Amino acid sequence: xxxxSTKSITKTFGTLEVLxxxxxxxxxxxxVAVIGPSGGGKSTFLRCLNLLETPTSGQVLFDGEDLLAPKxxxxxxxxxxxxxxxQFNLFHNLTALRNVMLPQMNVLGxxxxxxxxxxxxxxxxxxxxxxxxAYPSQLSGGQKQRIAIARAVAMSPKLMLFxxxxxxxxxxxxxxxxxxxxxxxxxxxTMIVVTHxxxxxxxxxxxxxxxxxxxxxxxxxxxxxxxxxxANPRVRDFLNxxx
Amino acid sequence: xxxxxxxxxxxxxxxxxxxxxxxxxxxxxxxxxxxxPSAAPQSSVKLNDLQSGKLTLRVGTDATFxxxxxxxxxxxxxxxxxxxxxxxxxxxxxxxVEFIQMPFGNIVPALQANxxxxxxxxxxxxxxxxxxxxxxxxxYPGGLAxxxxxxxxxxxxxxxxxxxxxxxxxxxxxxEWLEQNQPKAHLVQVQTNDQMFTSVKLGQADAVxxxxxxxxxxxxxxGGLKQVGGRLTNENYGYAFQKSDTAIxxxxxxxxxxxxxxGAYDKLTSKWFGDEATAVTGPAKAHGLxxxxxxxxxxxPLWNGFVTTMExxxxxxxxxxxxxxxxxxxxxSKITPIRWVGTAYVSVIRGTPFIVQLFLIYxxxxxxxxxxxxxxxxxxxxxxxxxxxxxxxxxxxxxxxxKGQMEAARSCxxxxxxxxxxxxxxxxxxxxxxxxxxxxxxLTKNSALVSFVTISExxxxxxxxxxxTFDALTVYIFIGLVYYIITxxxxxxxxxxxxxxxxxx
Numbered sequence: 042x043x044x045x046s047t048k049s050i051t052k053t054f055g056t057l058e059v060l061x062x063x064x065x066x067x068x069x070x071x072x073v074a075v076i077g078p079s080g081g082g083k084s085t086f087l088r089c090l091n092l093l094e095t096p097t098s099g100q101v102l103f104d105g106e107d108l109l110a111p112k113x114x115x116x117x118x119x120x121x122x123x124x125x126x127x128q129f130n131l132f133h134n135l136t137a138l139r140n141v142m143l144p145q146m147n148v149l150g151x152x153x154x155x156x157x158x159x160x161x162x163x164x165x166x167x168x169x170x171x172x173x174x175a176y177p178s179q180l181s182g183g184q185k186q187r188i189a190i191a192r193a194v195a196m197s198p199k200l201m202l203f204x205x206x207x208x209x210x211x212x213x214x215x216x217x218x219x220x221x222x223x224x225x226x227x228x229x230x231t232m233i234v235v236t237h238x239x240x241x242x243x244x245x246x247x248x249x250x251x252x253x254x255x256x257x258x259x260x261x262x263x264x265x266x267x268x269x270x271x272a273n274p275r276v277r278d279f280l281n282x283x284x
Numbered sequence: 285x286x287x288x289x290x291x292x293x294x295x296x297x298x299x300x301x302x303x304x305x306x307x308x309x310x311x312x313x314x315x316x317x318x319x320x321p322s323a324a325p326q327s328s329v330k331l332n333d334l335q336s337g338k339l340t341l342r343v344g345t346d347a348t349f350x351x352x353x354x355x356x357x358x359x360x361x362x363x364x365x366x367x368x369x370x371x372x373x374x375x376x377x378x379x380x381v382e383f384i385q386m387p388f389g390n391i392v393p394a395l396q397a398n399x400x401x402x403x404x405x406x407x408x409x410x411x412x413x414x415x416x417x418x419x420x421x422x423x424y425p426g427g428l429a430x431x432x433x434x435x436x437x438x439x440x441x442x443x444x445x446x447x448x449x450x451x452x453x454x455x456x457x458x459x460e461w462l463e464q465n466q467p468k469a470h471l472v473q474v475q476t477n478d479q480m481f482t483s484v485k486l487g488q489a490d491a492v493x494x495x496x497x498x499x500x501x502x503x504x505x506x507g508g509l510k511q512v513g514g515r516l517t518n519e520n521y522g523y524a525f526q527k528s529d530t531a532i533x534x535x536x537x538x539x540x541x542x543x544x545x546x547g548a549y550d551k552l553t554s555k556w557f558g559d560e561a562t563a564v565t566g567p568a569k570a571h572g573l574x575x576x577x578x579x580x581x582x583x584x585p586l587w588n589g590f591v592t593t594m595e596x597x598x599x600x601x602x603x604x605x606x607x608x609x610x611x612x613x614x615x616x617s618k619i620t621p622i623r624w625v626g627t628a629y630v631s632v633i634r635g636t637p638f639i640v641q642l643f644l645i646y647x648x649x650x651x652x653x654x655x656x657x658x659x660x661x662x663x664x665x666x667x668x669x670x671x672x673x674x675x676x677x678x679x680x681x682x683x684x685x686x687k688g689q690m691e692a693a694r695s696c697x698x699x700x701x702x703x704x705x706x707x708x709x710x711x712x713x714x715x716x717x718x719x720x721x722x723x724x725x726x727l728t729k730n731s732a733l734v735s736f737v738t739i740s741e742x743x744x745x746x747x748x749x750x751x752x753t754f755d756a757l758t759v760y761i762f763i764g765l766v767y768y769i770i771t772x773x774x775x776x777x778x779x780x781x782x783x784x785x786x787x788x789x
Contacts, residue, residue, distance in 0.1 A: 093691055116694075116698070117697065119695055119697040120696065120697025122695070123695075123696075124691075124692070124695035124696075126691070126692065130686075130688035130691060130692035132689060132692065132693070132706075132707050133686075133689065133711055134710045134711050135707075144693075144696035144697065144698060147698055147702050147706065148696060148702075176787065176788035177788070178788060178789060192696070196696060202695075
């Protein structure tokens with residue numbers, strides 16, 4: 042059964058129709074790269090999946106539950122979906138370690154000791170134990186993003202959403218973050234990644250979803266998507282510009 | 285002596301303020317024996333309670349008018365009215381008497397609002413006043429007279445006041461009488477008795493028109509002024525009572541007759557007025573510019589005033605933060621009516637003068653049956669006023685926190701309440717600190733205005749000292765200095781706290 046699926050979701054801001062009906066599914070363990078031109082609706086689509094934006098119409102099913110049902114416990118469902126932002130959004134007033142600990146304690150009800158042990162374990166994995174007591178303002182972008190990933194992973198989510206996780210980073214640290222994401226994918230994490238990193242999409246993703254003009258214009262394995270003979274003219278046009 | 289750290293009193297008053305807010309105050313006020321609006325119509329019942337000691341006779345007076353009523357260096361009220369009211373109460377079998385300080389102009393409103401039972405403040409009996417209150421029989425004959433600088437030769441009669449600046453105390457008979465009998469005089473209306481004489485000495489006014497006994501007492505004490513002409517009017521002083529009250533007034537009248545016949549009254553008049561003829565003129569007495577003794581002689585009342593001021597600041601600060609938090613969150617609410625409430629609060633309270641709000645709460649609400657004690661009214665008004673500014677500070681600070689912080693917290697599964705508590709409010713609080721520091725400095729300075737509702741805080745204590753010593757320069761410099769130190773301490777605390785909390789910036 043699909044871990045997450047959407048049925049014809051639309052999203053309108055004022056008179057601007059950003060999403061024009063998106064049907065999408067992802068199976069457990071899959072890694073999906075969402076790519077496409079700026080303003081095509083990629084980020085809005087991703088933000089509709091955990092209801093940071095409420096779709097104007099349509100349906101979002103996650104883990105067998107309808108996110109838009111009237112009495113759904115949204116906080117509980119969101120805790121099973123990790124989200125990583127372009128601007129990191131680490132909690133400014135907390136140290137790196139506390140950033141990773143707080144949601145575990147507050148949402149999962151873990152004890153301080155449990156949360157701290159788990160947080161240190163994850164900081165180790167992303168190579169950030171040496172900066173555990175630093176505040177976000179004292180960290181570089183790449184460091185912040187690795188801690189933000191640790192914060193999301195600490196909740197043991199079933200699905201991770203990445204919203205252009207490397208777009209705000211200096212080129213030399215992009216790979217540090219992509220390495221962490223690649224490790225996660227290898228461990229079997231289900232991931233939806235909005236990205237401009239074509240190399241990552243080609244090497245790590247199981248599927249590439251091309252969002253353009255508010256619809257999914259292509260959905261196929263990366264080898265087909267990046268093939269020189271891709272028949273879709275919009276995809277060819279896009280790839281010619283970015284590659 | 286009041287203790288700065290008397291927590292019981294602090295919390296008791298704060299509790300009273302909170303009770304008032306939740307609307308239970310009407311009942312609370314009824315339960316308080318000294319403030320019972322429902323008893324007002326049945327004055328004989330009240331008299332019985334006064335005679336049994338169940339109630340205390342509340343006497344409103346502006347103790348800045350020697351020799352009728354003034355305050356000595358220890359903060360004790362004294363003077364002819366004080367002695368006579370005590371003697372009359374004793375003669376009438378009334379056990380407990382309490383004198384309450386208030387500006388002269390507030391005495392009639394305070395009677396109407398049942399905040400006092402008697403007005404004893406050298407009040408002239410007039411038809412106009414008699415419409416609002418009841419008067420006793422005449423207890424002392426008085427009359428208006430003109431006083432000028434001892435070197436002034438231009439003013440010798442009422443006719444000479446044309447085009448002259450004449451100092452009068454606001455709310456007194458002099459105002460009304462001059463408007464009718466010398467409309468061409470320019471009235472300089474001042475708040476206190478001593479300010480009338482001081483303004484002539486300083487050249488801010490050409491003459492004073494006030495009661496002859498008070499003017500002569502000033503000349504006797506301070507010199508530098510002289511009386512010109514005889515009495516302008518033949519008025520009489522009476523004690524004022526609530527319109528609904530006849531029982532207390534009647535028993536006062538009969539007691540007055542008794543004291544006059546047994547010689548007690550004559551003893552008091554000679555004690556306080558002596559031989560009036562010697563006081564018609566007198567040389568100015570030498571004063572240094574700054575007299576430290578004006579402060580040191582009144583150290584205890586000044587300390588008490590300081591403690592009261594600190595209590596007022598502390599309590600209204602707690603209230604202001606409470607109102608500000610509620611208002612700020614109301615303005616950010618997703619629910620439209622709640623947002624309206626927040627917007628209306630800020631709009632109304634910020635859009636009207638603090639002094640109007642204070643008077644409305646203290647003098648206006650009693651007409652709706654909600655009677656607040658002066659300290660409660662003052663603290664409530666200050667907290668309400670300051671809270672409207674804090675509302676905007678809270679709203680602005682919360683809105684200035686990056687939207688991504690809330691999104692990150694919510695996408696981890698945290699509730700909006702948890703996100704506010706752990707993430708948004710701690711960050712917003714740091715941003716609030718500098719403007720909050722400014723706002724609490726304003727609150728501290730505004731606290732001097734609650735002296736208008738008879739709270740003996742620092743500023744009012746200063747005024748009463750000046751009414752006795754006529755040393756405005758020293759006393760106001762000293763009081764200004766005390767406020768300056770308090771506001772700087774608040775600024776220092778805000779700065780230190782900001783530095784301490786700003787570790788993550």
